Amino acid sequence: LYINRNLAGELGSFFWGKNIKCVCFYRNALLEADINKLGFSSPAARKTGTTICGVVYKDGVVLGADTRATEGMVVADKNCSKIHYISPNIYCCGAGTAADTEMTTQIISSNLELHSLSTGRLPRVTTANRMLKQMLFRYQGYIGAALVLGGVDCNGPHLYSIYPHGSTDKLPYVTMGSGSLAAMAVFEDRYRPNMEEEEAKRLVRDAIAAGIFNDLGSGSNIDLCVITKGKVDYLRPHDMANKKGELIVYFPHRTGSYRYKHGTTGVLTKAVTPLNLEVVEESVQTMDTS
Amino acid sequence: TLEACCSRAWTSCFNSTSIMAVEFEGGVVIGADSRTTTGAYIANRVTDKLTPIHERIFCCRSGSAADTQAIADAVTYQLGFHSIELDEAPLVQTAASLFREMCYRYREELMAGIIVAGWDPRRGGQVYTVPVGGMMTRQPVSVGGSGSSYIYGYVDSNYRAGMSKEECLKFTAEALTLAMERDGSSGGVVRLAVVSEQGVERQVILGNQLPKFSTV
Numbered sequence: 027l028y029i030n031r032n033l034a035g036e037l038g039s040f041f042w043g044k045n046i047k048c049v050c051f052y053r054n055a056l057l058e059a060d061i062n063k064l065g066f067s068s069p070a071a072r073k074t075g076t077t078i079c080g081v082v083y084k085d086g087v088v089l090g091a092d093t094r095a096t097e098g099m100v101v102a103d104k105n106c107s108k109i110h111y112i113s114p115n116i117y118c119c120g121a122g123t124a125a126d127t128e129m130t131t132q133i134i135s136s137n138l139e140l141h142s143l144s145t146g147r148l149p150r151v152t153t154a155n156r157m158l159k160q161m162l163f164r165y166q167g168y169i170g171a172a173l174v175l176g177g178v179d180c181n182g183p184h185l186y187s188i189y190p191h192g193s194t195d196k197l198p199y200v201t202m203g204s205g206s207l208a209a210m211a212v213f214e215d216r217y218r219p220n221m222e223e224e225e226a227k228r229l230v231r232d233a234i235a236a237g238i239f240n241d242l243g244s245g246s247n248i249d250l251c252v253i254t255k256g257k258v259d260y261l262r263p264h265d266m267a268n269k270k271g272e273l274i275v276y277f278p279h280r281t282g283s284y285r286y287k288h289g290t291t292g293v294l295t296k297a298v299t300p301l302n303l304e305v306v307e308e309s310v311q312t313m314d315t316s
Numbered sequence: 317t318l319e320a321c322c323s324r325a326w327t328s329c330f331n332s333t334s335i336m337a338v339e340f341e342g343g344v345v346i347g348a349d350s351r352t353t354t355g356a357y358i359a360n361r362v363t364d365k366l367t368p369i370h371e372r373i374f375c376c377r378s379g380s381a382a383d384t385q386a387i388a389d390a391v392t393y394q395l396g397f398h399s400i401e402l403d404e405a406p407l408v409q410t411a412a413s414l415f416r417e418m419c420y421r422y423r424e425e426l427m428a429g430i431i432v433a434g435w436d437p438r439r440g441g442q443v444y445t446v447p448v449g450g451m452m453t454r455q456p457v458s459v460g461g462s463g464s465s466y467i468y469g470y471v472d473s474n475y476r477a478g479m480s481k482e483e484c485l486k487f488t489a490e491a492l493t494l495a496m497e498r499d500g501s502s503g504g505v506v507r508l509a510v511v512s513e514q515g516v517e518r519q520v521i522l523g524n525q526l527p528k529f530s531t532v
Contacts, residue, residue, distance in 0.1 A: 159382075159385070159386075160386075162382075163382055163386045167382075187359075187360075189354070189359075189381070189382065191380070191381075191382035191383075192382040192385070192386060193352075193380075193381035193382035193385050194385065195352070195359065195360045195363065197360065197362070206357075207357065
């Protein structure tokens, strides 16, 4: 298919401007038009209607996320992982289109590892922020990735929120996703600078819980990631707020055990037929490990 | 289908903004509110819209947050490079020209209203405005953003040439307070900065410390 290389070519080296249209996007639009003519509709992108948040505390950052992934109004994944690895000291929560957040964080993680090997230093959070914002701006918002980036580097703990169009904010506490308003309400009420780790974890847990219970797009469990200088605690799950079958008020158990005891099904007849196998040829191929 | 697929739900915009810059003898005073919105939600209530481009050159950003951040980063790089080549401090006019080049060339794709202000040894304190569309002009006082509509009258009637630094600070703070009062989409705190030969002094005026105008 036709690729808009002439538009991309005219740009100078400094500006990652709106002229580079995402090539795949033209193709998708044409395909969608063809499909619509036949009477079908293209599949809905899987979105993480989500609650993600992060908070800077005394020794580092705490990132939190729910674990529900939705495809339209149906839950596609009840336990998906939204806190992505960027580097040993940097993690990133992703809201928006699930594929976009997954691939974007993987691309930046890979580039950051190469960069870190080149500089010989542990990567900085601001570097990851730059890479992410420049990539998202280049795609003009068509990559639907809204991210909460947090980590600890030589300059201390840092937390950024990154929007799909490429704008970023550096703040002590951030929330993103469809449940962000519920989570932000909790933060605005209880955030204090220089909290202790337990208090920060409780605050993030409560903020995500507010999103889970008050937003239809968020649900299931709460994952936490505590990043400090030299240590990362990836708590998945930190809190299973929605165990199946445990209704809070009415019944103690709703699920039963579906394993049947030996002897439940009576055996009427038994016939055993041994299969005589002849070894015709045996060959060994050694792997070249030199 | 191309436009429909690009969801507008996440555009972080600060068209909802009030920014201002005033020249005085020896430097400039710049000020801005601190609100960034995505639709009706305030994404950041303590935004810093006064961005340093060089040691003594700042820009006030209004319009799309993503566009203005990207432009400011690009101009910061270009100006830094130019300054190293020249081995001297860059001119404010150079910075303004770089902004104008970018804002005019990509005017169809961008939504950015920028005020460039700073001090250089050749011409002292200068304010250049580069509104949406990419024109550039030098003005002794300039206002921008959605809140600016409400304070043109106040600024035109209260500005006098030859004000001192303290008078300019008071003038800017009051003008921005009035804009934030009337413009629903400006608010938060007032961030001020004085850029002069001595360097940069920044201050923040919190909500309860803003000047009061009416008791209604």
